[in-house]
Amino acid sequence: MQPFISHLKQGVPLVDVGSMRALVNEVGIETFLVELSSKLEQDFARWQQFDKSPRYASHSESGVIELMPISDGQFFSCKYVNGHPKNTHVGLQTVAAFAVLADVATGYPILLSEMCLLTALRTAATSALVAKYLAPKNTSTLALIGNGAQSEFQALAFKALLGVSHVRLFDIDIKASQKVKKNLAGSGLQVDICSTVMQAIDGAQVITTCTADKRNATILSSDMVADGVHINAIGGDCPGKTELDAALLKRAQVFVEYEPQTRIEGDIQQLDESFAVTEFHQLVNGMMPGRVNEQQLTIFDGVGFALEDFSALNYVNELISKQASTRLDLITQQDDPRDLFSVLQASSAVQVAV
Amino acid sequence: MQPFISHLKQGVPLVDVGSMRALVNEVGIETFLVELSSKLEQDFARWQQFDKSPRYASHSESGVIELMPISDGQFFSCKYVNGHPKNTHVGLQTVAAFAVLADVATGYPILLSEMCLLTALRTAATSALVAKYLAPKNTSTLALIGNGAQSEFQALAFKALLGVSHVRLFDIDIKASQKVKKNLAGSGLQVDICSTVMQAIDGAQVITTCTADKRNATILSSDMVADGVHINAIGGDCPGKTELDAALLKRAQVFVEYEPQTRIEGDIQQLDESFAVTEFHQLVNGMMPGRVNEQQLTIFDGVGFALEDFSALNYVNELISKQASTRLDLITQQDDPRDLFSVLQASSAVQVAV
Numbered sequence: 001m002q003p004f005i006s007h008l009k010q011g012v013p014l015v016d017v018g019s020m021r022a023l024v025n026e027v028g029i030e031t032f033l034v035e036l037s038s039k040l041e042q043d044f045a046r047w048q049q050f051d052k053s054p055r056y057a058s059h060s061e062s063g064v065i066e067l068m069p070i071s072d073g074q075f076f077s078c079k080y081v082n083g084h085p086k087n088t089h090v091g092l093q094t095v096a097a098f099a100v101l102a103d104v105a106t107g108y109p110i111l112l113s114e115m116c117l118l119t120a121l122r123t124a125a126t127s128a129l130v131a132k133y134l135a136p137k138n139t140s141t142l143a144l145i146g147n148g149a150q151s152e153f154q155a156l157a158f159k160a161l162l163g164v165s166h167v168r169l170f171d172i173d174i175k176a177s178q179k180v181k182k183n184l185a186g187s188g189l190q191v192d193i194c195s196t197v198m199q200a201i202d203g204a205q206v207i208t209t210c211t212a213d214k215r216n217a218t219i220l221s222s223d224m225v226a227d228g229v230h231i232n233a234i235g236g237d238c239p240g241k242t243e244l245d246a247a248l249l250k251r252a253q254v255f256v257e258y259e260p261q262t263r264i265e266g267d268i269q270q271l272d273e274s275f276a277v278t279e280f281h282q283l284v285n286g287m288m289p290g291r292v293n294e295q296q297l298t299i300f301d302g303v304g305f306a307l308e309d310f311s312a313l314n315y316v317n318e319l320i321s322k323q324a325s326t327r328l329d330l331i332t333q334q335d336d337p338r339d340l341f342s343v344l345q346a347s348s349a350v351q352v353a354v
Numbered sequence: 355m356q357p358f359i360s361h362l363k364q365g366v367p368l369v370d371v372g373s374m375r376a377l378v379n380e381v382g383i384e385t386f387l388v389e390l391s392s393k394l395e396q397d398f399a400r401w402q403q404f405d406k407s408p409r410y411a412s413h414s415e416s417g418v419i420e421l422m423p424i425s426d427g428q429f430f431s432c433k434y435v436n437g438h439p440k441n442t443h444v445g446l447q448t449v450a451a452f453a454v455l456a457d458v459a460t461g462y463p464i465l466l467s468e469m470c471l472l473t474a475l476r477t478a479a480t481s482a483l484v485a486k487y488l489a490p491k492n493t494s495t496l497a498l499i500g501n502g503a504q505s506e507f508q509a510l511a512f513k514a515l516l517g518v519s520h521v522r523l524f525d526i527d528i529k530a531s532q533k534v535k536k537n538l539a540g541s542g543l544q545v546d547i548c549s550t551v552m553q554a555i556d557g558a559q560v561i562t563t564c565t566a567d568k569r570n571a572t573i574l575s576s577d578m579v580a581d582g583v584h585i586n587a588i589g590g591d592c593p594g595k596t597e598l599d600a601a602l603l604k605r606a607q608v609f610v611e612y613e614p615q616t617r618i619e620g621d622i623q624q625l626d627e628s629f630a631v632t633e634f635h636q637l638v639n640g641m642m643p644g645r646v647n648e649q650q651l652t653i654f655d656g657v658g659f660a661l662e663d664f665s666a667l668n669y670v671n672e673l674i675s676k677q678a679s680t681r682l683d684l685i686t687q688q689d690d691p692r693d694l695f696s697v698l699q700a701s702s703a704v705q706v707a708v
Contacts, residue, residue: 005444012452016683021698029698051412058405058425060458065430067421071412076419078434080454082461088691090359096462096685098366098454100434104414107436108450116686120694149694176692183695329370331450332470337442338530340474340503341537344375344383 008108011327015113015316019326023319024117030160033153036315037125037132037161043311044129047281049073050307054261062086064238070306076102077310079115083238085214094212095119095149101313111317112328115309122312123304124153127208127232128161130255133283133290134298135230136205140165143204144180145197145219146211146235147171151180154208154232159189162206167191170200198224208232209243216240216270222247227295234302236267244299246270252297255280257305266301277301362462365681369467369670373680377673378471384514387507390669391479391486391515397665398483401635403427404661408615416440418592424660430456431664433469437592439568448566449473449503455667465671466682469663476666477658478507481562481586482515484609487637487644488652489584490559494519497558498534499551499573500565500589501525505534508562508586513543516560520544524554552578562586563597570594570624576601581649588656590621598653600624606651609634611659620655631655 015023024032043050049072056067063084070077081097088094097115102108131139142164144151151169158164167189169177177193184191194200197219201207207229209219220231222245231252236242244267254277256262263269268277280300282288291298332343369377378386397404403426410421417438424431435451442448451469456462485493496518498505505523512518521543523531531547538545548554551573555561561583563573574585576599585606590596598621608631610616617623622631634654636642645652686697 002444005446008446014682017686017697018683024698053410056407056410056421056423058423058430058458060425060427062459063461065425065456065458065461067410067423067432069410069412069421071414071419073414076412078421080432080456080463082456084459084461087460090356090460091689092359092362092460092462093686093688093691096460098463098684100452102419102434102436104412104419105416105438106441106444106446106450107417107419107438108446109434109452114684114686116694117697148692152695179690179693180695183693328368329372330452330468332371332447332468334447335445336533337447338502339533339537340470341506341534343371343471344378 008103008106008110009333012109012330013111013320013325014328015111015320015325017114017117020114020117023316024121027319029156033121033125033128033157033160036121036312037129039315040122040125040129040308040311041284043307044281044284052258052306054264055306068306068309070310071104072310074104075310075314076104077306077313079306079309081115081119085212099309099313101317108331111313113313113316118312118316119309120150120153122308123150123234124157126308127154127234127300127302128157130280130300130302131158131162131206131230131232134255134300135162136228136291136294139205141168141204142166143168143170143200143207145170145200145207145209147176147180148210148212150210150234152183154210155184155189156187158206159187165190168194168200168204170194170197201225204229206230206232208234210235211243214241216242218245219243220248221245222251225297227297229297231299232302233267233299236301237303238265239269242267242270249299250275252299253278254299254301255283256301257303261305262301262303265303268301362457362460362464363687366463366684367465367674367679368682369465369674369679371468371471374468374471377670378475381673383510387475387479387482387511387514390475390666391483393669394476394479394483394662394665395638397661398635398638406612406660408618409660422660422663424664425458426664428458429664429668430458431660431667433660433663435469435473453663453667455671462685465667467667467670472666472670473663474504474507476662477504477588478511480662481508481588481654481656482511484634484654484656485512485516485560485584485586488609488654489516490582490645490648493559495522495558496520497522497524497554497561499524499554499561499563501530501534502564502566504564504588506537508564509538509543510541512560513541522546522548522554522558524548524551555579558583560584560586562588564589565597568595570596572599573597574602575599576605579651581651583651585653586656587621587653590655591657592619593623596621596624603653604629606653607632608653608655609637610655611657611661615659616655616657619657622655
């Protein structure tokens with residue numbers, strides 16, 4: 001039997017929260033973010049190979065449950081992810097995500113992974129990767145507007161990929177900023193808490209907006225932002241949730257992941273369909289230039305695309321392939337595929353290392 | 355904290371193959387099938403409450419990977435299932451399925467389950483449930499044409515729900531029939547292996563066709579089948595795969611699960627869209643009659659619908675709620691939802707019973 005087939009018969013590898021924590025700490029979070037962004041760049045470069053579709057969304061009064069499938073013909077991935085803003089009122093996370101990576105040739109799942117941490121990591125790695133093409137030369141200062149779950153990951157990704165040394169924080173709740181500052185102590189970053197958005201963005205070459213409010217807000221208006229900066233707008237990521245002034249968008253060159261999805265979910269949902277945007281893969285492939293001059297105002301209207309989860313799952317899969325992992329007895333293993341019924345007989349129990 | 359919220363924070367319950375085997379054996383397979391069909395009947399009765407969509411399919415040269423999502427506003431379920439006919443050549447199953455059941459109010463997954471066994475169980479329970487409405491009175495003999503993985507489950511479901519006492523088997527590979535006969539020894543059913551389809555269906559009140567060939571085949575032609583029987587046609591379940599002669603379909607009254615999906619995947623894919631079919635939920639709700647006379651020829655063109663997985667997952671969820679179960683540490687559990695980064699610190703590790 002081929003090694004890969006034998007591997008498939010040994011159960012579905014599981015990376016739970018504890019395993020992901022161990023993996024990230026073992027690799028080192030900055031190295032993890034750099035390696036992941038390299039994987040993302042390789043996958044964006046072969047954009048045309050992917051079978052892409054907008055996410056499937058099941059809406060309810062309390063939130064949304066989404067499925068994000070994608071395939072490159074060799075691997076298939078699908079993330080389950082919800083968005084329930086009011087979960088915090090009962091002590092739950094607003095986002096509870098997990099994903100499967102599968103082998104297209106056999107249809108077998110080859111990895112089941114938590115996606116709470118991994119989504120934060122891939123989002124930060126994507127932001128920093130995009131900024132490598134669009135941020136001003138010698139970027140040293142990052143403003144983080146909205147200091148929720150994503151902030152520390154953003155700061156470390158921009159440090160690792162762009163050499164950012166200063167981070168300026170603003171949040172309407174200072175406790176959120178204090179949490180970020182505390183978590184980044186020892187990172188080597190100089191972290192300042194600011195009392196206004198203007199103070200935070202003053203002198204920053206890159207501005208990340210990542211606020212939680214689920215409405216059409218204006219975190220940045222056009223008059224607040226000077227030319228020559230890069231805005232990494234990742235908080236406006238579902239219908240009815242935006243962060244940027246329409247005038248600011250119109251002034252800038254806007255980059256997106258996958259246009260059909262961003263038209264629905266991104267900040268550009270405020271604008272007419274005729275407003276031109278550039279898909280990021282075109283920069284990676286050299287079909288379009290990145291930043292063209294010092295005055296250019298660039299905006300990455302990031303909403304999170306299935307390709308990024310795909311890249312992250314494949315990266316994690318490569319990491320765990322070098323070590324023993326927990327495996328789930330999720331697929332029956334009878335010798336004769338037609339004899340499924342025999343699986344109900346206790347004697348047919350297959351030992352799976354867990 | 356409410357008990358349910360506390361429950362959500364204790365990890366995602368897992369029913370793997372071993373747990374499913376134990377559950378089915380503990381309940382008893384016939385009781386399991388009867389209780390599951392009761393659950394199915396209740397769910398079909400509230401058909402209008404479900405948010406339904408045709409399945410998502412990602413096709414490749416070697417097979418298909420599908421997602422089957424559905425929600426009733428309280429629970430959301432999604433099954434991952436593939437179809438790879440050539441997997442048997444390398445010693446793998448043709449179908450490797452698992453599913454998630456989630457709480458719509460919070461978006462949290464509440465059950466992760468194997469779906470190889472459970473799909474076979476729900477398919478058989480659905481077939482027998484539909485036959486309760488359509489099979490002739492005093493049905494005692496079931497013909498099973500195609501003796502693959504589904505056969506034993508079909509035989510036991512028809513025994514448990516309709517009182518079938520005789521099963522007549524036919525398969526082009528006699529080894530498949532021998533496997534079924536062996537597995538059903540001790541079930542109380544009289545099982546006969548037949549050498550032709552005609553021999554198998556002679557005197558049977560219900561005929562189940564469940565063949566594996568992925569093409570437009572004619573397992574039953576119109577001249578082979580007398581009036582007054584019920585055909586449970588479940589093998590024609592994807593584009594390009596049918597089992598029944600078009601003339602046979604036209605002679606009968608045809609019942610389906612969810613018309614938009616069956617038009618694409620079922621035996622009726624051979625017929626024009628104008629050919630009238632009846633959705634099964636209409637029988638459950640009394641909007642349409644079941645069998646109306648002894649001469650009627652009825653066909654259930656079953657393809658497997660997400661609702662059936664939903665019912666099965668909810669049934670299993672009720673069963674395991676009475677006992678301790680393995681739980682997966684799949685969702686982060688930090689006290690402050692905004693402090694996701696803290697999860698990377700080892701001291702934040704939450705103990706989950708596994």
